[in-house]
Amino acid sequence: MNLETSFHQVLAQCPVCFNEETLTIWDMIDASTDPDLREKLLRKTLQSLDCRNCGHATLIASPLTYLDPDHGLIIECRPDLSPAELKSRLDQLRQEPELVEGLAGDSCLRLVASMNDLIEKIHAREQKLDDRVLEIVKLAVLRHGTAETAIEELRFVRAIADELHFVLRNNDGWFQYALPGQAYDNAAQLLDRLIDTGLLPELEDEAGFLLVDQAYAARCLDAFTAVQTAPGEV
Numbered sequence: 559m560n561l562e563t564s565f566h567q568v569l570a571q572c573p574v575c576f577n578e579e580t581l582t583i584w585d586m587i588d589a590s591t592d593p594d595l596r597e598k599l600l601r602k603t604l605q606s607l608d609c610r611n612c613g614h615a616t617l618i619a620s621p622l623t624y625l626d627p628d629h630g631l632i633i634e635c636r637p638d639l640s641p642a643e644l645k646s647r648l649d650q651l652r653q654e655p656e657l658v659e660g661l662a663g664d665s666c667l668r669l670v671a672s673m674n675d676l677i678e679k680i681h682a683r684e685q686k687l688d689d690r691v692l693e694i695v696k697l698a699v700l701r702h703g704t705a706e707t708a709i710e711e712l713r714f715v716r717a718i719a720d721e722l723h724f725v726l727r728n729n730d731g732w733f734q735y736a737l738p739g740q741a742y743d744n745a746a747q748l749l750d751r752l753i754d755t756g757l758l759p760e761l762e763d764e765a766g767f768l769l770v771d772q773a774y775a776a777r778c779l780d781a782f783t784a785v786q787t788a789p790g791e792v
């Protein structure tokens with residue numbers, strides 16, 4: 559497998575006026591050689607179909623592998639797969655060691671389902687935060703949040719001045735949301751204690767690709783709750 563920026567071109571149809579435009583689809587992006595592509599990805603302008611006929615801009619999601627050797631990061635983004643297909647793709651990736659040869663031992667290899675997942679994991683890694691811990695923090699907010707309307711989506715953006723900054727979406731739109739940095743430390747301790755118990759085999763196995771999503775965080779939180787309610791085991 560060739561690990562460098564690559565693309566192909568397709569004819570894509572504007573969903574508004576059905577005009578056809580040539581669109582560049584990025585198959586792989588190496589952030590170290592193409593920082594401008596990283597920037598466009600984070601700004602969500604990477605694969606924008608800008609219609610010259612009606613002026614409408616449409617973001618096109620497609621499979622993309624994101625590489626950042628400087629941050630020890632490889633993420634395969636698969637918006638084209640169903641949850642079941644995503645799981646079998648994960649099994650497949652975990653059996654392809656050639657992809658991870660030559661990588662530093664603490665590299666972060668992830669499979670994600672959407673562009674928003676991809677962007678969030680880039681932010682986390684660049685700020686030296688553990689995405690597993692962030693997913694636990696997010697799930698705790700979703701489960702015990704104080705918001706009056708249900709949170710539909712919660713995305714980590716950055717950590718500044720001992721605060722974690724998120725954006726959240728509910729019925730009324732997108733809003734900024736901040737948590738004290740202590741929330742991260744607490745979740746990191748929880749994860750450490752859970753790893754010590756050996757109850758979740760997937761936590762032992764950090765090498766290779768992982769699918770660290772809300773379901774992953776749910777397995778962690780549920781296992782931790784089970785440990786806490788079984789006296790004498792912690």
Ligand SMILES: [Zn+2]
Pocket residue numbers: 572573574575576577609610611612613614
């Ligand atoms: Zn159009």
